[in-house]
Amino acid sequence: MKVKFRKVQSDILKESFLEALSQYEDLHDYSITLHQKRVKSSTMQAQPIISLKNIFNGVKRYRIMLGVYVSNSDSLKVAEVPRSVMTGWFAHELGHLVDYLSYSNFGMIRYGLQYVFSNSFKMKAEHEADYIAIQRGFRDEIIATKEWVLNHDLVGQRYKNRLNKYYLSIEQVALCNTDEPPFVPKIE
Ligand SMILES: [Zn+2]
Secondary structure, eight states: EEEESSSSSHHHHHHHHHHHHHGGGGGSSSSEEEEEOOSSOSEEEEOOOOHHHHHHHOOOOOEEEEESTTTTTTSBBBBGGGGHHHHHHHHHHHHHHHHHHHHHHHHHHHHHHHHHHHHHHHHHHHHHHHEEEEEEEEEEHHHHHHHHHHHHHTSSSHHHHHHHHHHHHHHHHHHHOSSSSOOOOOOO
């Protein structure tokens, strides 16, 4: 695994990230940086690292930005989130990276624009990340993450609404059969 940690505040966060990543063998050849810093309006963002150099040589590198606080809360620290919840959260973000692998660096620029401008594209991308995480064996952790976010008093309602609108529901996740390949909607 080619993992770099930047300013990650706790060993438990690092351990739970490595626990999730261990089930993603197809990502082990890629450089992945987990970078913790204050992030506006979301808790985590999985991003390709695209520079003038690698847009032409095709080398793929990735970064997961991890907030210091959960979403736009200013009191709920990511470092205090229960471990299984964080593992589910990381498994979802790594699901995004698996999804990204099928795109070139140029293709990822188009992907990013579609994610921002198309709600249906965003929904498909979020569902796909969950499906991939479930397929890798993280169904219980994905459910733990959703239950924790939706039931926590200090998580803002806007964030909960976003989760309800774009992500798989707890019921949909519970119904996924992990023994069979999941139905993964293909993004055009
Ligand atoms: Zn996501």
